Amino acid sequence: MDADVPGTVLKRERTRDAVLELIESRSPGDAIPSERTLCTLLGVSRPTVRAAVDELVAAGLLVREHGRGMFVAPAKITQELVAGDRALTVPQASGAWSSRLLEFTTLQAGARVGRKLRMSPAAEIVYVARLRLVDGAPMAIEHLHIRAELVPGLSAQELESGDLYEHLRVTHGVHVHEAVQAIEPTVVTRAEAGLLDVPELSPALLFERLTSDTTGRPVEYVHSLYRGDRYRIVSRLALGPAAGIAPDREGHHPGIPPGDFAHGDAIASSTRGDIQTGA
Numbered sequence: 001m002d003a004d005v006p007g008t009v010l011k012r013e014r015t016r017d018a019v020l021e022l023i024e025s026r027s028p029g030d031a032i033p034s035e036r037t038l039c040t041l042l043g044v045s046r047p048t049v050r051a052a053v054d055e056l057v058a059a060g061l062l063v064r065e066h067g068r069g070m071f072v073a074p075a076k077i078t079q080e081l082v083a084g085d086r087a088l089t090v091p092q093a094s095g096a097w098s099s100r101l102l103e104f105t106t107l108q109a110g111a112r113v114g115r116k117l118r119m120s121p122a123a124e125i126v127y128v129a130r131l132r133l134v135d136g137a138p139m140a141i142e143h144l145h146i147r148a149e150l151v152p153g154l155s156a157q158e159l160e161s162g163d164l165y166e167h168l169r170v171t172h173g174v175h176v177h178e179a180v181q182a183i184e185p186t187v188v189t190r191a192e193a194g195l196l197d198v199p200e201l202s203p204a205l206l207f208e209r210l211t212s213d214t215t216g217r218p219v220e221y222v223h224s225l226y227r228g229d230r231y232r233i234v235s236r237l238a239l240g241p242a243a244g245i246a247p248d249r250e251g252h253h254p255g256i257p258p259g260d261f262a263h264g265d266a267i268a269s270s271t272r273g274d275i276q277t278g279a
Contacts, residue, residue, distance in 0.1 A: 007103045009129045011044060012191065013143055014110070015052040018042050021112045023061055028074045032062070035070075051189050058187045059206060076184075095134035099160045102141075102195070103129040106148055113145045116210055117218045124148035128159055131195055132224075138196045140226040147219060150174050174219055181209040183233065188225065196227055203228030 018041075022032050033041065038049045053070065056062040063073045106124050114121040125145045132140040146154070151172050158167040168174040186206045193200040204225050211220040 009103045015048050017112045019052050026072045028072050030072045032070050098133050100131045116221045142224040145221045175214045177214045179209050179211040
C-alpha cells in the first residue's frame, strides 16, 4: 500500500480493501495478522487499522478471540429474492438529494478492486468518496471506483450535481445497463458516525454494487453506507403473472442515487424484486 496516498477517507478505504484482500484469500477460521503486523505491512497508523478491523468485525467478516487473535468469520448464508422479470424497479424516494465530495483522485486499482472490475491491479481507476444528503441532512457515504479510461475529464461538478449515470451516458458515452447489488446490515465507525451525524456504532445498511455497460464490461464498483435510522427497504415479490401492469422504472434504487438507471435499463439485484425506500 502507498503510505503517502492523500486524504483520510481514501487511506481508510485502502486499508479496508487490503484487509478484505487478506480475508478473501483465506478460508473461514483462518487467522489474519495482528493489528500491529498490519500497521507495518500496510504502512498506516494503528487507529487506521483498528477502524478498518472494527468495521469488518461489525460486518461479520472477521472474528476477534481474546488472547488468540483475529480470524476469518464463517461464510454467510445468502438468500436471493427473484422477481419474475429479473428486474428491479422502485417508486421515487422522497426528498431533494445532493452530494458533497470527500475525496476525488486517480490511483491504481489494486488487487481487490481490479479483480472486481476485471482489470489489471496496476490499471488506473477514479476513486470518489462522497456524502449523500437529503434535504441537506447526511444520508449515506458512497465509495465509487470507476475505470479511469472510460471517464477522461470527469469533473467534480458531475459528481456533486445531477445524475451520475446520466453524465456517464451523455458526456462520456458510457451506457450502464445492469448492476448486481448486495445489501447487508452493519454499524458505523467513529469516522463514519461523524460524517453521518449519528452516534458511533449506530445501525446502518451496507450496499455493494458492480455496474456493467451494455457489452457486459464492468464500469463501476461501489460500496455505500446508509443510515439505518433513516433508510428502509421493503421487497415486493412477484408470486404470479401480472395482469398487464407496466412497471414504473422511475425512482431511487436502494444504494443508487435518484435518477440513475432512469432510462429503462434493468438492474439485477441480490434482493431482486420491487423495492421501496423510506427516508
